[in-house]
Amino acid sequence: MSVALGITRPPLVRTIPIDHPGDLVARLPQAPPYAWVHRGEGMVAWGEAARVDVPPGPGRFDWARAWLADVFGEASVDDGVHVPGSGPVAFGSFTFDPDAPGSVLVVPRVVLGRRNGRAWLTTVGEAPMELMTPPRGPGEIRYGDGSLTAPQWQHAVGRAIGEIRSGRLEKAVLARDLVATAEREIDVRLLLRRLADAYPDCYTFSCAGLVGATPELLVRHTGQEVESLVLAGTTYRGPGPAEDHAQAAALFASRKDRYEHACAVASVRDTLAPLCAELTVPDQPELLVLPNVQHLASRVRGRLADGASVLDVVAAMHPTAAVGGTPTGVALEVIRELEGMDRGGYAGPVGWIDGRGDGEWGIALRCAQIEGRRARLFAGCGIMGDSDPAAELAEAQAKFRVMRYALEG
Ligand SMILES: C=C(O[C@H]1C=CC=C(C(=O)O)[C@@H]1O)C(=O)O
Numbered sequence: 479m480s481v482a483l484g485i486t487r488p489p490l491v492r493t494i495p496i497d498h499p500g501d502l503v504a505r506l507p508q509a510p511p512y513a514w515v516h517r518g519e520g521m522v523a524w525g526e527a528a529r530v531d532v533p534p535g536p537g538r539f540d541w542a543r544a545w546l547a548d549v550f551g552e553a554s555v556d557d558g559v560h561v562p563g564s565g566p567v568a569f570g571s572f573t574f575d576p577d578a579p580g581s582v583l584v585v586p587r588v589v590l591g592r593r594n595g596r597a598w599l600t601t602v603g604e605a606p607m608e609l610m611t612p613p614r615g616p617g618e619i620r621y622g623d624g625s626l627t628a629p630q631w632q633h634a635v636g637r638a639i640g641e642i643r644s645g646r647l648e649k650a651v652l653a654r655d656l657v658a659t660a661e662r663e664i665d666v667r668l669l670l671r672r673l674a675d676a677y678p679d680c681y682t683f684s685c686a687g688l689v690g691a692t693p694e695l696l697v698r699h700t701g702q703e704v705e706s707l708v709l710a711g712t713t714y715r716g717p718g719p720a721e722d723h724a725q726a727a728a729l730f731a732s733r734k735d736r737y738e739h740a741c742a743v744a745s746v747r748d749t750l751a752p753l754c755a756e757l758t759v760p761d762q763p764e765l766l767v768l769p770n771v772q773h774l775a776s777r778v779r780g781r782l783a784d785g786a787s788v789l790d791v792v793a794a795m796h797p798t799a800a801v802g803g804t805p806t807g808v809a810l811e812v813i814r815e816l817e818g819m820d821r822g823g824y825a826g827p828v829g830w831i832d833g834r835g836d837g838e839w840g841i842a843l844r845c846a847q848i849e850g851r852r853a854r855l856f857a858g859c860g861i862m863g864d865s866d867p868a869a870e871l872a873e874a875q876a877k878f879r880v881m882r883y884a885l886e887g
Pocket residue numbers: 651653694709710711712773799800801843844856857858859860861877
């Protein structure tokens with residue numbers, strides 16, 4: 479199963495402390511970038527020491543774990559920093575649908591990281607020379623419908639509402655896609671720059687062409703500690719603080735949004751509880767205010783009962799009700815029946831894992847799959863029995879704003 483590319487064996491993975499790397503995103507050379515950045519900290523990476531397409535199917539996380547054990551296991555590691563993210567690291571993106579192709583793991587050749595003010599540089603084998611050209615804008619962007627037009631999607635939402643009212647399920651998250659075509663090849667570094675600057679409270683990510691700024695942390699794993707930020711229930715930003723406040727108050731008072739949120743929290747609680755010796759789930763959600771929308775948010779914290787890695791936890795948690803629905807199995811059937819598209823990596827787990835099993839994985843939201851001059855943008859909404867299709871469409875448009883801004887500036 480060994481797939482390391484062009485690296486002498488055993489590959490030497492060396493991590494050294496470094497002084498002030500400055501802005502992480504600004505240090506990316508002209509190579510397909512890997513990134514996980516939150517409030518200026520995290521990691522950026524480039525080059526591919528090893529890469530694998532994870533075979534689709536129900537055993538994909540087990541397969542990924544075995545691959546990682548092989549690749550990390552054969553490395554000779556000299557880690558002078560010893561923090562989560564130092565030493566060998568893999569970035570990964572898993573498709574939403576376990577049966578869809580497109581899940582990938584990559585061990586970059588060079589990683590630049592910063593955590594709690596400490597910075598490091600990891601190299602696998604000889605660090606490649608890379609061009610430090612400034613990113614160029616993509617020029618004019620044209621948008622077209624993806625799998626469904628807006629009216630078709632509203633119709634699908636209406637059908638989901640019918641299924642919910644008939645008692646088949648309680649909640650389904652329906653998404654749609656838009657296709658953007660740029661004048662010139664899209665330089666992902668520019669998108670990362672804009673996302674990290676405009677959405678510092680989100681996790682700006684890039685992995686194998688999947689790029690976005692997600693507010694939803696599926697799981698952070700540090701030693702035995704795990705943390706998840708559950709989001710569901712959305713309203714708009716007002717034009718000023720008073721309107722913002724009124725929108726937020728209406729969100730907290732909305733039965734539909736509170737129940738939608740409760741479903742998402744329950745799905746996370748129920749999957750984490752058997753893995754954890756301790757688990758804290760807040761009674762009430764808090765408010766997460768982002769530049770485009772406001773969300774109901776619950777921070778769930780736990781202490782793992784045994785030595786599960788972050789990927790074990792990801793495998794147990796995906797898909798949460800924030801992107802699938804309740805009950806999960808029926809929601810996935812309804813999504814397949816009504817959405818009319820393959821979600822690809824959208825709403826799937828995206829993040830990184832290190833050799834100790836620590837890592838951070840988000841749910842790939844507010845994102846696009848980039849290929850050359852083309853970007854496929856995704857946005858979805860939690861549908862409940864009392865949802866209004868027009869309001870859900872407007873919510874999806876607000877969520878698209880993140881990637882539209884990344885492309886257009
Ligand atoms: C499915 C998405 O958002 C989820 C996360 C937060 C709030 C959501 C909502 O209110 O519908 C969704 O559950 C998306 O952004 O594509």
